[in-house]
Amino acid sequence: MLWIRIKYRLGLLYNITLFKLGLGKLLLKNRYGERILLFHGIDRNGETRYNSRFVSETFFDAFINYITTHYNVISLDDFYNKKFKKNTLNIAITFDDGYLNNYKYAVPILQKYNAPACFYITTVHKKAPYLWPDFIDLVSYHTTRTEITFQQNLYKKNNKNEFIWNGISLKTIAKTVSYDAIESIYHIFSEDWKNLPLEALGDYWKLMSPEQIKVIAIHPLFTIGAHGNTHINLTNVPLEVAQNEILTSKQQLESICKRHITEFAFPFGAYNPDIAKYCSELGFKRLLLIDYNTKEDSQNENYKNRFVINPYISMEQQISYLLKGSYF
Numbered sequence: 001m002l003w004i005r006i007k008y009r010l011g012l013l014y015n016i017t018l019f020k021l022g023l024g025k026l027l028l029k030n031r032y033g034e035r036i037l038l039f040h041g042i043d044r045n046g047e048t049r050y051n052s053r054f055v056s057e058t059f060f061d062a063f064i065n066y067i068t069t070h071y072n073v074i075s076l077d078d079f080y081n082k083k084f085k086k087n088t089l090n091i092a093i094t095f096d097d098g099y100l101n102n103y104k105y106a107v108p109i110l111q112k113y114n115a116p117a118c119f120y121i122t123t124v125h126k127k128a129p130y131l132w133p134d135f136i137d138l139v140s141y142h143t144t145r146t147e148i149t150f151q152q153n154l155y156k157k158n159n160k161n162e163f164i165w166n167g168i169s170l171k172t173i174a175k176t177v178s179y180d181a182i183e184s185i186y187h188i189f190s191e192d193w194k195n196l197p198l199e200a201l202g203d204y205w206k207l208m209s210p211e212q213i214k215v216i217a218i219h220p221l222f223t224i225g226a227h228g229n230t231h232i233n234l235t236n237v238p239l240e241v242a243q244n245e246i247l248t249s250k251q252q253l254e255s256i257c258k259r260h261i262t263e264f265a266f267p268f269g270a271y272n273p274d275i276a277k278y279c280s281e282l283g284f285k286r287l288l289l290i291d292y293n294t295k296e297d298s299q300n301e302n303y304k305n306r307f308v309i310n311p312y313i314s315m316e317q318q319i320s321y322l323l324k325g326s327y328f
């Protein structure tokens with residue numbers, strides 16, 4: 001195992017060195033691959049204090065410039081229809097969650113390079129103006145409180161600004177509970193939230209408005225897909241609750257976009273056969289994952305796994321991992 005790791009590290013170093021020497025193109029020549037990229041948020045400076053899901057506007061611009069110059073960047077539609085080119089990476093771009101920062105920063109850059117993308121939107125607006133993981137990230141980082149009680153358990157803040165009970169973070173626990181329970185977390189931190197510099201932190205929590213979603217939906221480069229209603233983990237709630245999440249997100253997006261929504265990206269990439277079956281029954285033809293649950297799923301034409309962009313590495317490293325098709 002150690003040798004494999006060393007060998008791999010050497011390989012990666014070799015790729016990065018070539019890239020830095022301007023020989024990146026040589027590397028990419030003849031390298032065939034199919035990748036669907038998964039982005040979340042874009043911000044001005046690539047802040048990683050609040051979450052591990054955002055890249056900077058500068059990185060995004062350089063990255064999209066690079067992949068549209070050197071690879072075959074195609075729409076998800078073409079990806080599903082296998083309109084691939086030989087001897088190159090075939091890439092589709094996706095965004096999860098529906099952040100306002102996608103509209104502000106990503107959309108103009110994608111237009112500049114004529115790069116198609118699909119945006120998977122969480123339709124939480126009627127319940128809250130933010131997604132619960134962002135709420136927890138921001139209040140946990142900024143609050144001066146050192147402990148809170150949730151579901152009778154005492155959580156203490158650690159030096160990474162996480163609230164921990166029994167070795168588990170509040171955010172991890174929140175992935176296992178219903179939205180009602182998550183609303184009680186909002187209640188616990190309601191004063192802390194109000195005291196945040198919310199406008200200055202807007203890139204880290206604001207979501208696209210229905211009007212902005214509509215603008216994207218009618219743009220020829222872009223498509224809209226569903227991503228659940230409240231971003232709960234669908235596999236950790238009763239099936240009827242999961243079904244309601246999926247149905248509500250579809251209905252709300254269809255009423256905003258005035259078109260059929262036929263793509264669904266599972267929140268946290270979490271799915272099971274019952275949930276996937278319900279999605280198909282509702283008319284979702286394309287189901288976007290992070291990792292396949294089983295080998296059979298990887299052979300199912302509806303399912304596609306995605307390559308998650310890593311905000312902690314350089315563009316050279318990101319390209320090298322992208323070529324490899326995995327971080328391991």
Ligand SMILES: [Zn+2]
Binds near residue numbers: 096097227267268
């Ligand atoms: Zn998500």
